Amino acid sequence: MSLIKILEILAILVGAFSGFIEARSKRMDVVGVFTVAFITAFGGGTLRDILLDKRPLFWVTHQEYAILIFLLALVAVPAIRTLRKIISERLIVVADALGLGLFSIVGVSQALEAGMPIFIASMMGVITGIFGGVLRDIVCNEIPMVLRDGKPYAICSFGGCWMYLLMQKTGVPPDFSLWTSALAIVVARLLTWHRGVRLE
């Protein structure tokens, strides 16, 4: 299994989890929980693939991930009640930061592979990283958190994508670029969150 595949699977599970929590906080039923989890997990990558006109979509060739989220959704409704008492906000932020780093770098590397110009490739990375959450918030009838809370989130993704792009241009081995850029996003997100850094 290639490095990119491992990254993508990890990011999907984290996205689904964040969708479960948001859907339940809106008192959605099991259908809503599955739908929102699915959109959060696959929304960014699906939008990227539609914009790039890449088919089949990731979750079409790998129906096992769709089935996995389906099964998790069945468990999630009763489980979230008890889990929410155990799981702290801190854990959610960490898991989400992991997803942001992983999705973004997968997105930018796939856009580059598809021959996108460099600035567009960095945007595709950010879209892959944040649009699952944007679509989740739109379906849940909220102004997307990432667009208004003033915390560096999309910007961490953007910075990491450019780090990856520069490393690729300067001949750094792809695997090393992937992991370090994704890690940089995770660290930047967690540090700025911990310190309460805010943008205008």
Place this chain on the structure above:
Amino acid sequence: MSLIKILEILAILVGAFSGFIEARSKRMDVVGVFTVAFITAFGGGTLRDILLDKRPLFWVTHQEYAILIFLLALVAVPAIRTLRKIISERLIVVADALGLGLFSIVGVSQALEAGMPIFIASMMGVITGIFGGVLRDIVCNEIPMVLRDGKPYAICSFGGCWMYLLMQKTGVPPDFSLWTSALAIVVARLLTWHRGVRLE
């Protein structure tokens, strides 16, 4: 005219009607009424075709349906005022159940034809069946009803899609599979609605 075409036209008219009502209840003007009716009627199928990368879209090759909704929208604004006094909630639920059954089975059969794996095909059926309504509610700035009201709606669609898939695998004639699965969805929706069955 093939069976699938007949199903699709019926489902479009029902979807448009539900869009008319929702848009007027939000005090939208004639442009809003047409747009919301169009999105409700064609949204699920269009999303399915974008995900499958199938072109031209149904309503592009059959512009007569777009024109039909356009003309109906012109009539709908004054007509809905009087019609709402006559048309009961019961009638709307029945028409909507019909649309759900028809759209879902058209969706699953087209996904299967496009070579989708079986679980994804069932999801495409549900997407075709429910996403017109989901998009309608997003445009009308509501949390999609189907994701939160706890009534078996998407689940009826999901069950019917699997019934169709199993019938196809076991060699039942396609036409018979189509009609019985669509009918099963309609009956399941109406029965659970009438009895007030609720999911978690």
Place this chain on the structure above:
Amino acid sequence: MSLIKILEILAILVGAFSGFIEARSKRMDVVGVFTVAFITAFGGGTLRDILLDKRPLFWVTHQEYAILIFLLALVAVPAIRTLRKIISERLIVVADALGLGLFSIVGVSQALEAGMPIFIASMMGVITGIFGGVLRDIVCNEIPMVLRDGKPYAICSFGGCWMYLLMQKTGVPPDFSLWTSALAIVVARLLTWHRGVRLE
């Protein structure tokens, strides 16, 4: 540079500006300002291209426009505070009318070029003209203004698109058709706005 390209660039700048204002009025941060400006500027054209299955997207082949909006977004956040005191509602309406006319006619001409039937082509023109604003309002968690305020906006676009289609059918030179139809939309929008014309 062809006529259509000039039209499209002008319309993009106007769309971005309207996105800046809306995003700031929702207290979004710089990421939100860029995202909403981008969606408003490119949303209608992107949706049209996805529906037509046309790739690469305009903003992919012309990454300079994406970079331009990115740079403007950096300036916009501090600038809008002072600009809003200077810029009147009247100026915004005029700029927006310009965008509506330009986008609509670009949209209908491209749909015609892609071989769409005539009514669908007119719809693609309207979609290109108004869906940037529709998507902007959905992201900003509002019922899209264009669907409910009862002012002739989409209808001006629709009328202008048909004017263009008729001129094309009757052999009027393309450049002349383009400019006069776009101008007709701008004039119709401004006149009806000024006179307070309202639809049902």
